[in-house]
Amino acid sequence: MVMNGKKIPQSTISRLFVYLRELTELDKINIRTISSAELGERTNLSDAQVRKDLGYFGQFGVSGSGYAVGELKNALNNILGKDKIWNVAIVGVGHLGSALLAYSGFDTHGLKIVAAFDADEKKVGKKFLDITIQSIEEIKQTVKKKKVELSILTVPVGKAQEVAEELVNAGVECILNFAPVSLNVPENIKVKDVDLSRELETLSYFLAGKNGNNKK
Amino acid sequence: MVMNGKKIPQSTISRLFVYLRELTELDKINIRTISSAELGERTNLSDAQVRKDLGYFGQFGVSGSGYAVGELKNALNNILGKDKIWNVAIVGVGHLGSALLAYSGFDTHGLKIVAAFDADEKKVGKKFLDITIQSIEEIKQTVKKKKVELSILTVPVGKAQEVAEELVNAGVECILNFAPVSLNVPENIKVKDVDLSRELETLSYFLAGKNGNNKK
DNA sequence: GTATGTGAACTATTTCACAGCT
DNA sequence: AGCTGTGAAATAGTTCACATAC
Numbered sequence: 001m002v003m004n005g006k007k008i009p010q011s012t013i014s015r016l017f018v019y020l021r022e023l024t025e026l027d028k029i030n031i032r033t034i035s036s037a038e039l040g041e042r043t044n045l046s047d048a049q050v051r052k053d054l055g056y057f058g059q060f061g062v063s064g065s066g067y068a069v070g071e072l073k074n075a076l077n078n079i080l081g082k083d084k085i086w087n088v089a090i091v092g093v094g095h096l097g098s099a100l101l102a103y104s105g106f107d108t109h110g111l112k113i114v115a116a117f118d119a120d121e122k123k124v125g126k127k128f129l130d131i132t133i134q135s136i137e138e139i140k141q142t143v144k145k146k147k148v149e150l151s152i153l154t155v156p157v158g159k160a161q162e163v164a165e166e167l168v169n170a171g172v173e174c175i176l177n178f179a180p181v182s183l184n185v186p187e188n189i190k191v192k193d194v195d196l197s198r199e200l201e202t203l204s205y206f207l208a209g210k211n212g213n214n215k216k
Numbered sequence: 217m218v219m220n221g222k223k224i225p226q227s228t229i230s231r232l233f234v235y236l237r238e239l240t241e242l243d244k245i246n247i248r249t250i251s252s253a254e255l256g257e258r259t260n261l262s263d264a265q266v267r268k269d270l271g272y273f274g275q276f277g278v279s280g281s282g283y284a285v286g287e288l289k290n291a292l293n294n295i296l297g298k299d300k301i302w303n304v305a306i307v308g309v310g311h312l313g314s315a316l317l318a319y320s321g322f323d324t325h326g327l328k329i330v331a332a333f334d335a336d337e338k339k340v341g342k343k344f345l346d347i348t349i350q351s352i353e354e355i356k357q358t359v360k361k362k363k364v365e366l367s368i369l370t371v372p373v374g375k376a377q378e379v380a381e382e383l384v385n386a387g388v389e390c391i392l393n394f395a396p397v398s399l400n401v402p403e404n405i406k407v408k409d410v411d412l413s414r415e416l417e418t419l420s421y422f423l424a425g426k427n428g429n430n431k432k
Numbered sequence: 433g434t435a436t437g438t439g440a441a442c443t444a445t446t447t448c449a450c451a452g453c454t
Numbered sequence: 455a456g457c458t459g460t461g462a463a464a465t466a467g468t469t470c471a472c473a474t475a476c
Contacts, residue, residue: 044398063475081424099315182260208297279453
């Protein structure tokens, strides 16, 4: 992406959320200022990395003393669009899907689960907290009615492409895909893959000692 | 990492697993050869990327015709150390932990869950399939006894560092960390972070339209 | 003195492009 | 003719290092 003519790495965005989380903690325990070195220490990143990341968005620090925790927190909240609450749908209420449904952490991140879908007729109609599981056929109308903006895809590999198309068709623009398959969707749809087996496999590869180093 | 004097990107390793998965499918449906362009098509990667990745490990292709599916599959299985089965422990049997415990996909990836731990006394002793949940105190002896090589950390943020240290102390060298916190562990321990909230947050940031493009 | 902000240098990774093999 | 293998070019991302601000 581009900002003020500078290109901002995707990884910078991801780290901003980490800084924000840390700043929120610091704020709670009444720490008022922090240097890039300290913030880096707490997040396992270099001081230069912290400054560079923040530098893409403006000048938040004070030479000689560091960053004002509260101010920087607010700035990041603003930059990251955390003022808004996003409506999320979970598609596929198997083990992983129901774990995510039950996971309470999302609210604190501006994400609200408003719907859940499953192809299994036996599951349809069941309630999970305050969400009633609906059938896949109802995706389109529910996405519109509940203004779903983001969806989490936790269906089996074989169904993933098909369901993804249904979501796109219904107007969803962002998909967090847990199926270990590459989804083919239009350019304007943002897909993020989370492939748990692959993460583990990659780890085990490194464990096998076939690598030359062990750096993170 | 280094191989034949060439440096191999971490991301190449990760993609190798994707190729392997695809090749296994192709093999099942009796497709004998495939070009880098076709394999790239199926995995949403460029032909050049496919060839470059494979090129780090040797010459597997035939000019003019492509790669022999079976051969390449075997080569990758070998390179990635998928001949071995890795023993995995899950620490923290909450929603996510139990979803992973129940997730059957691991076996097909050479990963075998051999133990599960939880701090909650009420959960200790309960069985999940053929795994009995043990208390955190038993980590050290069980890791040794069951030869746990890889662990999945699904405990609350506040406990993560402490439990990670216990795992390291018990001899575990690889941790897949689901807690949204940076673990401080010795250099030789391989940690991979999977931060679900962060993935979603990053997606929502892009959804907010504050980015300049929508490329994946 | 201490810590930021930022070009410049460095490192990593991807894409290009084409010689060479079948 | 078609497709690989691979240096070279291009692009992306990180770290350095220092002038500048408080």
